């Protein structure tokens with residue numbers, strides 16, 4: 001495998017892979033909804049870009065069934081070893097993985113669909129990646145991208161503490177040159193790739209007071225992002241207080257009876273061969 005692009009911001013340490021699994025559980029209903037609406041069906045042969053711990057590949061495997069198959073691509077050998085272990089534990093025989101960078105992998109198509117969740121964000125030119133993989137999809141097949149619109153995340157009603165935590169997260173992405181609003185811009189990315197997104201739809205999840213999801217998600221991503229936040233002078237380790245952040249976040253949400261709104265998961269999909277002025 002050759003890698004010519006900038007290193008992946010979130011690395012893929014074991015703690016980060018566990019965080020991906022937890023995040024995937026929170027995103028599962030939205031992900032399944034988007035994949036179904038986009039037309040992922042039994043029997044399809046599907047490519048999953050930036051498969052990470054394998055969660056999207058597993059959702060797809062469930063939808064395509066034993067007659068279909070999924071190939072997950074990732075540039076991280078550690079992530080793929082993790083995903084392969086989970087595949088075996090689930091007894092799935094229709095999921096396989098390719099260790100490669102999205103910018104130079106050579107694959108033999110055609111595929112019935114290409115999907116990717118939270119991966120275009122990490123590529124310097126998302127439209128270039130999308131165009132490349134859309135070229136592997138047969139006419140009538142689908143291209144599906146799912147990305148965050150991060151500004152939606154926070155407490156309802158809004159609090160200074162909630163805004164501070166959300167600010168640290170979006171700031172870390174921005175200071176790394178990554179677009180926290182990419183989900184909201186997917187239609188433009190599809191257009192720049194020469195594709196016509198038939199639908200761009202954001203799905204929102206709300207977690208009630210007492211639900212630990214928000215505290216775990218916010219603390220998990222900040223733990224991964226701490227080196228960026230400290231290096232860029234955005235926050236000190238003392239300000240972040242990661243050792244106690246999860247408890248403080250949970251208590252804050254519960255005591256003030258706040259709802260935690262997850263970042264919006266935006267899905268965009270189009271059918272290959274469809275004209276842009278549909």
Ligand SMILES: C[S@@+](CC[C@H](N)C(=O)[O-])C[C@H]1O[C@@H](n2cnc3c(N)ncnc32)[C@H](O)[C@@H]1O
Pocket residue numbers: 005008010012020024049050051052053054055056073074075076079100101102103116117118119122123
């Ligand atoms: C945030 S994770 C998302 C994982 C999975 N799609 C999900 O939603 O749970 C992004 C994944 O994309 C992979 N990735 C990032 N840039 C890549 C590239 N240029 N080529 C291949 N994989 C890449 C990372 O290694 C990581 O596993």
